[in-house]
Amino acid sequence: MAEEKVDNGDRTMCPIAHSTDVIGDRWSMLIVRELLLGQTRFQDIQAQTGATSQMVAARLKRLVAEGLVTREAYSQRPTRYAYRLTPKGIHLMPVILALRAWGERWCKPEGAQPATRMFHRSCGSELDLEGNCPSCGGLVSWTDMRGQPSDDWASERKRRADTFAEQRRSAPSQTEP
Amino acid sequence: MAEEKVDNGDRTMCPIAHSTDVIGDRWSMLIVRELLLGQTRFQDIQAQTGATSQMVAARLKRLVAEGLVTREAYSQRPTRYAYRLTPKGIHLMPVILALRAWGERWCKPEGAQPATRMFHRSCGSELDLEGNCPSCGGLVSWTDMRGQPSDDWASERKRRADTFAEQRRSAPSQTEP
Numbered sequence: 001m002a003e004e005k006v007d008n009g010d011r012t013m014c015p016i017a018h019s020t021d022v023i024g025d026r027w028s029m030l031i032v033r034e035l036l037l038g039q040t041r042f043q044d045i046q047a048q049t050g051a052t053s054q055m056v057a058a059r060l061k062r063l064v065a066e067g068l069v070t071r072e073a074y075s076q077r078p079t080r081y082a083y084r085l086t087p088k089g090i091h092l093m094p095v096i097l098a099l100r101a102w103g104e105r106w107c108k109p110e111g112a113q114p115a116t117r118m119f120h121r122s123c124g125s126e127l128d129l130e131g132n133c134p135s136c137g138g139l140v141s142w143t144d145m146r147g148q149p150s151d152d153w154a155s156e157r158k159r160r161a162d163t164f165a166e167q168r169r170s171a172p173s174q175t176e177p
Numbered sequence: 178m179a180e181e182k183v184d185n186g187d188r189t190m191c192p193i194a195h196s197t198d199v200i201g202d203r204w205s206m207l208i209v210r211e212l213l214l215g216q217t218r219f220q221d222i223q224a225q226t227g228a229t230s231q232m233v234a235a236r237l238k239r240l241v242a243e244g245l246v247t248r249e250a251y252s253q254r255p256t257r258y259a260y261r262l263t264p265k266g267i268h269l270m271p272v273i274l275a276l277r278a279w280g281e282r283w284c285k286p287e288g289a290q291p292a293t294r295m296f297h298r299s300c301g302s303e304l305d306l307e308g309n310c311p312s313c314g315g316l317v318s319w320t321d322m323r324g325q326p327s328d329d330w331a332s333e334r335k336r337r338a339d340t341f342a343e344q345r346r347s348a349p350s351q352t353e354p
Contacts, residue, residue, distance in 0.1 A: 012286075012333065013289070013290070013292040013327075013329060014210070014280075014292050014330070015278075015279075015280025015291070015292055016206060016207065016210050016277055016280055017207060018284035018285055019276040019280030019283075019284055020203040020206045020207065020276060020279070021203065021284075022284060024201075024203030025200030025202070025203070026197040026202070029193060029201055030193065032195065033191070033193050053315065059306060088283045090278060094278065094279070095272065095275040096276040097275070098272040098274070098275040099196040100193055100196070101192075101271065102196050102268060102269060102271070103191075103192025103195040103197075104192040105238075106196075107192065107195035107198075108190075108192060108195055109341045112190070113190070114270060115191050118236060130271075130318070138314075138315050138316065139308075139316035141307070150190075151188045152190060152300065153191070156189065156190055162229045175272040
């Protein structure tokens with residue numbers, strides 16, 4: 001991850017240099033997405049991101065070191081950890097929401113359905129991509145939103161989990177680092 | 178940039194996989210930051226990001242290919258290009274603002290001043306990090322914000338520009354790709 005590091009964020013006032021020094025990497029973002037969705041287990045994260053176990057391990061290690069993620073053993077033989085976001089990690093939600101809005105609007109094929117529907121907790125209305133509530137008439141804070149994967153995305157995620165489990169059964173030697 | 182690509186965004190509904198496939202890289206984000214600040218020239222972007230010319234060239238090429246940036250020759254001998262964001266690129270502002278808020282809050286030293294102050298265009302009030310207007314009482318859309326680098330950050334940027342110019346004078350063989 002650090003192979004092209006020329007000028008890290010420490011010597012600048014710029015908060016974007018600081019934040020991208022920590023999470024300016026595609027796989028870290030996809031891992032944060034999974035943790036925000038409530039995944040806690042290494043293999044589930046790997047299955048949904050499509051990253052190799054080495055890539056997931058390196059990113060999780062960095063996220064733990066930077067205080068975005070905690071890990072706690074839930075099994076001893078073999079040792080298995082549950083990964084959870086700290087408040088610092090949870091506060092990446094606005095970044096994820098902004099990447100979501102931009103990706104839905106500018107990157108996906110014309111007419112494609114949103115992967116996730118977002119709702120205003122206070123009134124229950126569905127929000128637009130920018131986070132406006134049509135009922136309350138204004139932007140809604142991320143802390144007052146609730147997300148719900150669409151049926152199609154839920155199916156896609158189920159397929160990924162099944163395919164990953166199948167691959168592990170046929171190649172059981174691949175172990176979690 | 179693609180050395181660790183395992184599963185690109187094309188086969189998924191997830192907009193975060195799509196968006197980070199395009200701009201999920203620290204240097205691309207810092208280049209977008211510079212373009213949003215109004216920089217248009219290769220060397221100015223390089224000076225402020227601290228990236229090598231090869232790194233800037235590779236990212237700009239990708240950003241042009243993905244439709245986020247246009248380039249137009251402003252000089253013929255030698256050929257020099259001006260780079261500008263398209264609407265697709267400008268719409269990354271919410272991502273930059275979210276990275277800014279997170280970086281200011283969670284990554285910078287305690288008590289450090291924000292690099293940029295943001296104001297509500299409509300009423301002139303200074304916004305908080307989340308984008309709330311204390312006068313109007315609510316979140317402000319990014320299209321209704323105006324940013325202003327702090328004096329300290331402006332000084333830092335001036336120093337970077339001066340240092341870069343000095344280095345180029347002492348090693349003039351390094352040319353823009």
